[in-house]
Structure formats: structure tokens, C-alpha cells
Amino acid sequence: MISIEQVTKQFPGNTAVRNLSLTIPDGKIFGFLGPNGAGKSTTIKMMTGILPVESGSITINGSDITKEPMKAKERIGYVPDRSDIFLRLKGVEYLNFIADMYGVPADIRREKIEYLTKSFSIYGALNDHILTYSHGMRQKIVVCGVLLHDPDVWILDEPLSGLDPKSSYTLKEMMREHASKGKTVFFSTHVLEVVEQLCDEVAIINNGQLEFLGSMAEMKHQFEEDDNLEKVFLELTQNG
Numbered sequence: 001m002i003s004i005e006q007v008t009k010q011f012p013g014n015t016a017v018r019n020l021s022l023t024i025p026d027g028k029i030f031g032f033l034g035p036n037g038a039g040k041s042t043t044i045k046m047m048t049g050i051l052p053v054e055s056g057s058i059t060i061n062g063s064d065i066t067k068e069p070m071k072a073k074e075r076i077g078y079v080p081d082r083s084d085i086f087l088r089l090k091g092v093e094y095l096n097f098i099a100d101m102y103g104v105p106a107d108i109r110r111e112k113i114e115y116l117t118k119s120f121s122i123y124g125a126l127n128d129h130i131l132t133y134s135h136g137m138r139q140k141i142v143v144c145g146v147l148l149h150d151p152d153v154w155i156l157d158e159p160l161s162g163l164d165p166k167s168s169y170t171l172k173e174m175m176r177e178h179a180s181k182g183k184t185v186f187f188s189t190h191v192l193e194v195v196e197q198l199c200d201e202v203a204i205i206n207n208g209q210l211e212f213l214g215s216m217a218e219m220k221h222q223f224e225e226d227d228n229l230e231k232v233f234l235e236l237t238q239n240g
């Protein structure tokens with residue numbers, strides 16, 4: 001479970017997140033929806049300890065990301081929106097590095113690396129440098145790295161962007177499976193359709209502010225009733 005309480009993030013001249021409170025329950029796929037610049041990545045960077053939480057608090061399965069960062073981070077699998085990392089490593093070196101960091105035993109890691117990279121059709125590229133990978137392949141190797149250590153809490157920033165339809169399907173199935181095991185799946189998107197396909201619950205953020213929190217059925221109802229939300233809806237469908 002993730003608990004965000006009264007979190008605000010200010011950049012010079014800009015409040016990216018305003019007094020945000022959210023509880024992300026276990027066992028559900030939770031979508032964080034909002035147009036470009038709404039504050040999604042900033043929120044996720046605070047949830048994962050990349051940006052400091054200066055006002056309010058965030059806990060991951062009971063561990064405060066500021067007070068117990070190691071404990072909280074051990075539980076998290078994070079896929080960032082940009083995957084331009086460790087470009088000089090080969091795919092297999094990157095995955096072994098992640099497995100070392102999280103203490104994944106040798107026999108399990110071999111099996112998992114093969115299973116995951118075959119699922120995402122990058123097994124054949126494991127001995128190539130990440131530098132030579134396409135954007136989608138980089139996204140996939142990061143996803144494989146995250147799933148390698150089997151974290152309880154998945155936090156995915158625009159995880160489907162750049163993935164081909166088959167890999168997108170595979171990842172969606174994995175997200176469903178993870179949630180059905182009672183684990184936490186939180187992902188951001190600016191595409192309404194993705195939320196409609198996947199989510200049990202959704203939060204809509206706009207201009208750093210929470211505009212809606214509820215089930216998919218409630219969201220559809222609310223779009224019709226609420227003028228403010230209707231504007232967000234139009235933006236989301238136009239950008240999608």
C-alpha cells in the first residue's frame with residue numbers, strides 16, 4: 001500500500017503538486033491520469049525518493065520514504081518515463097547489476113532473465129550494448145530489471161509509451177497478475193484509453209491538484225456531471 005499525505009512540491013515560480021493526498025490500495029491496478037505537465041512525474045519522483053518530500057509525507061508499505069528510505073525503496077520496483085540509463089552496459093550486464101544490487105540468487109536470476117527477456121522479445125539482444133537499443137527496447141530492459149527482484153510495489157511512469165502492441169499486452173497481463181496476487185500496481189499515463197483498459201481505480205491530477213478519485217464507473221459518471229472534469233477529459237482525449 002502507498003500512502004501520500006498532504007504532499008506539496010514547489011519549483012521556483014511553479015507549484016507542481018498541491019496538497020495531494022492519495023491512498024493506493026493493494027490488489028488493484030491504480031491509474032494516475034493527467035494531461036502533460038499535470039504533476040504526475042513529480043509525484044512519482046517523490047514516491048520513489050528521487051525528489052525530496054519537503055511538505056507532507058509518503059509511506060510505502062508502512063515505511064516513510066524520507067525517514068526509512070532504504071526500507072521503503074527495497075519494496076519498490078520503479079520504471080521511469082525515460083530509460084536512457086547505463087547505456088554503455090550490455091543488456092545482460094545491466095540485468096546482472098540489478099540482480100546483484102537486490103541480492104537475487106544466481107539460479108533464480110538466470111531463469112528469470114531468460115523468462116522476462118523472452119516475454120518482451122529482447123532475449124536475442126542481451127549481449128548488445130544498451131546504447132544500440134531503440135527507445136522501446138530500453139523501456140523493456142528497464143521493465144525486466146524491475147521485475148527481476150520481484151518487488152511488492154510497482155510504480156510505473158508512462159510504462160506503455162514506446163512499447164509495441166505485443167510487449168504492451170505482456171506488461172498489462174503482468175500488471176494484472178501482480179495486482180491479483182494482492183500486490184500494489186501504480187502507474188501514470190496521459191492516455192485515457194489505457195486507464196479504461198486496465199484500471200480498477202483512478203486518480204486524475206491537473207495543474208498539480210487532485211481533480212478526481214474513484215472507480216472507473218464513477219469516473220465516467222463524473223465526466224458527464226462536472227464541467228471542470230469535462231475540460232480535463234477533452235484534453236486527455238485530444239492528447240491521447
Ligand SMILES: Nc1ncnc2c1ncn2[C@@H]1O[C@H](COP(=O)(O)OP(=O)(O)OP(=O)(O)O)[C@@H](O)[C@H]1O
Nearest residue numbers: 011014016034035036037038039040041042043190
Ligand atoms: N525540475 C523542475 N524545475 C521546474 N519545474 C519543473 C521541474 N520538473 C517539473 N516541473 C514543472 O512541474 C509541472 C509538473 O511536471 P511533471 O513532469 O510532474 O508533469 P507530468 O504530469 O509528469 O507531465 P508529462 O505527462 O508531460 O510527463 C510542470 O509545469 C513542469 O514544467
